[in-house]
Amino acid sequence: MTTTIMRxxxxxxxxxVLVLSIWLFLQGHNLPGGGFIGGVLTxxxxxxxxxxxxLDYLESGVLDREVDPGTSIFEHRTVTAYRRTLLSxxxxxxxxxxxxxLVGDPFLTQTYVHLEHIPIYHEVELAxxxxxxxxxxxxxxxxxxxxxxxxxxx
Numbered sequence: 001m002t003t004t005i006m007r008x009x010x011x012x013x014x015x016x017v018l019v020l021s022i023w024l025f026l027q028g029h030n031l032p033g034g035g036f037i038g039g040v041l042t043x044x045x046x047x048x049x050x051x052x053x054x055l056d057y058l059e060s061g062v063l064d065r066e067v068d069p070g071t072s073i074f075e076h077r078t079v080t081a082y083r084r085t086l087l088s089x090x091x092x093x094x095x096x097x098x099x100x101x102l103v104g105d106p107f108l109t110q111t112y113v114h115l116e117h118i119p120i121y122h123e124v125e126l127a128x129x130x131x132x133x134x135x136x137x138x139x140x141x142x143x144x145x146x147x148x149x150x151x152x153x154x
Contacts, residue, residue, distance in 0.1 A: 002052050010052035017045040028133045030125075035133035039140025046145055055152055073153040082146040089138025096132040108132070 021041035028034020049057060059078055060066070073079060100109030112127040 007052045010048045014045045014048055017041055017048070021045070025133060025137055026130075028130075030127070035136030035138075036140055038133075039137045039144070042137075042141050043144040043148065047148055050148070050152060055149055073150050076149070076153075079146055079149045082142050082149060084142070085138050086142025086146065089135045089140075089142055092135030092138060093132060094135075096128065096135060099128070099131075 018041075021038045024033040024041065025035060025038030028038065046058075055076075055078070097108045100111075101107055110127060110129045110132070112125055112129075115124045115126060116122070118124050
């Protein structure tokens, strides 16, 4: 049971935290930040939602799906989705490490490319470290939300 103040605070704070986490994720391959801190902030936004509402809110309130009250927390659809996020993040991290080996470079070799004449931005630098950061982001979000969901259900 939460208060109206907590729910209002969550509604106002969660979008700001999510935008900040995406910004930190995108700047991470050039400056401090990246997949880890972006994932931690995304998890913080989800925890705010869980505190203000409950674990089943994302299933019933946002996705408009029925929640089966008889299943264990390990079989819960949301927890299963978090575990899949963790595993897909591990696959992305491993894939970004092996990609350098396919062209004869050592494991986890990173590179970048400059794209010119982009509207509004003019020049953009795309680094392959962004793919690695994406994998780290998915691992952090998947593992922390799995742990949070399981512990909060107890």
